[in-house]
Amino acid sequence: MTPADMAATYAAAFTQSRPWSTQEFQTLLQSPHVFAAGDQRAFALVRVIADEAELLTIATDPAFQRQGLARQVMAGWQAEAARRGAVTAFLEVAADNTPAINLYESCGFESCGRRAAYYQRTQGQAADALLMQRDLR
Numbered sequence: 001m002t003p004a005d006m007a008a009t010y011a012a013a014f015t016q017s018r019p020w021s022t023q024e025f026q027t028l029l030q031s032p033h034v035f036a037a038g039d040q041r042a043f044a045l046v047r048v049i050a051d052e053a054e055l056l057t058i059a060t061d062p063a064f065q066r067q068g069l070a071r072q073v074m075a076g077w078q079a080e081a082a083r084r085g086a087v088t089a090f091l092e093v094a095a096d097n098t099p100a101i102n103l104y105e106s107c108g109f110e111s112c113g114r115r116a117a118y119y120q121r122t123q124g125q126a127a128d129a130l131l132m133q134r135d136l137r
């Protein structure tokens with residue numbers, strides 16, 4: 001999976017926000033702390049620093065959604081993050097993104113905070129961010 005593959009899947013999946021470019025994925029992946037999980041149908045990008053993992057993004061191509069791929073990718077990146085020494089995982093999600101919140105809750109993440117008007121939208125009002133976390137031990 002190349003940075004261009006990631007940018008294509010991301011652009012297909014995220015319709016309400018500015019897509020990340022190939023260059024942005026490339027730059028993130030140059031960090032030794034960042035890794036990708038999954039494949040072009042569904043992938044996640046994760047950063048592990050010391051004992052904390054952060055889910056930077058996850059996306060499933062709309063042609064492959066509701067087939068359990070994101071759940072598989074979630075399990076894969078959490079195992080890799082734990083292997084790299086992470087004991088806690090964090091993520092941020094728009095408070096109105098019900099599919100993603102359902103996914104994260106079904107993977108054991110719990111809400112631990114909220115940031116008001118955090119996500120700018122291409123149309124309409126900014127959305128709050130929910131912060132979620134989970135123990136990886």
Ligand SMILES: CC(C)(COP(=O)(O)OP(=O)(O)OC[C@H]1O[C@@H](n2cnc3c(N)ncnc32)[C@H](O)[C@@H]1OP(=O)(O)O)[C@@H](O)C(=O)NCCC(=O)NCCS
Binds near residue numbers: 061064065094098102
């Ligand atoms: C969120 C997203 C990654 C889920 O991908 P997916 O591969 O379709 O998810 P899965 O098939 O593995 O579903 C796992 C669980 O997530 C939840 N879920 C997924 N899509 C859902 C939907 N449209 N509505 C409600 N719940 C949903 C369900 O709990 C589902 O379990 P179930 O199918 O047993 O009910 C996908 O919808 C997506 O790419 N959305 C756009 C990008 C995005 O919002 N990413 C997260 C940003 S923080």
